[in-house]
Amino acid sequence: AQSVTQLDSHVSVSEGTPVLLRCNYSSSYSPSLFWYVQHPNKGLQLLLKYTSAATLVKGINGFEAEFKKSETSFHLTKPSAHMSDAAEYFCVVSRSGAGSYQLTFGKGTKLSVIP
Amino acid sequence: DTAVSQTPKYLVTQMGNDKSIKCEQNLGHDTMYWYKQDSKKFLKIMFSYNNKELIINETVPNRFSPKSPDKAHLNLHINSLELGDSAVYFCASSQVGREGHNEQFFGPGTRLTVL
Numbered sequence: 086a087q088s089v090t091q092l093d094s095h096v097s098v099s100e101g102t103p104v105l106l107r108c109n110y111s112s113s114y115s116p117s118l119f120w121y122v123q124h125p126n127k128g129l130q131l132l133l134k135y136t137s138a139a140t141l142v143k144g145i146n147g148f149e150a151e152f153k154k155s156e157t158s159f160h161l162t163k164p165s166a167h168m169s170d171a172a173e174y175f176c177v178v179s180r181s182g183a184g185s186y187q188l189t190f191g192k193g194t195k196l197s198v199i200p
Numbered sequence: 201d202t203a204v205s206q207t208p209k210y211l212v213t214q215m216g217n218d219k220s221i222k223c224e225q226n227l228g229h230d231t232m233y234w235y236k237q238d239s240k241k242f243l244k245i246m247f248s249y250n251n252k253e254l255i256i257n258e259t260v261p262n263r264f265s266p267k268s269p270d271k272a273h274l275n276l277h278i279n280s281l282e283l284g285d286s287a288v289y290f291c292a293s294s295q296v297g298r299e300g301h302n303e304q305f306f307g308p309g310t311r312l313t314v315l
Binding site: 117119121123127128129130131134136173175179186187188190192193 | 231240241242243244245248256290294296302303304305306307308309
């Protein structure tokens, strides 16, 4: 079984300040982990992924995440928030099965950026 | 050059009607998925097809029937629509078996409103 817990349903930051979106996972095997972003009324876009290579993963738009097995965490960070970062962010764990990957989504964290 | 496309983008219909949502991917992937996003933004897998074969079939009413005419298309047909079917439906695709390339690519979503 696998699960994901996003620890904050809503995070609000000022423009230019750091962003931290927290995610803990549970998995019976070595997981693949992802962060997706969903802007209002849009589809989901992949920000970054961890697939057992480097534990510090860099993604698009200046985001990065660190896989910490001992803490079962995969927190998303960005040094300086931009207004365009305001969106819903989903932490996702993937399990491989016969012929497909089953994604389990967290409940999402809404990021607000204050000018 | 859209990777995963869905039609229609919006669908408004009456209770009891039958409707279909179409999905096409031009990424050459062999696996396609349908997800449902509820009003609280929670995303849940509904179905997965690999090379036109059903792989994942989560607990959804049998009023929902996916159809895959070829590996680039996965359509979702819904019979006897109910108010609770109102949601945003996302199609996605991935290539299974490629090391380090297990992310899913999502379509823009179809917002279904049942009146």
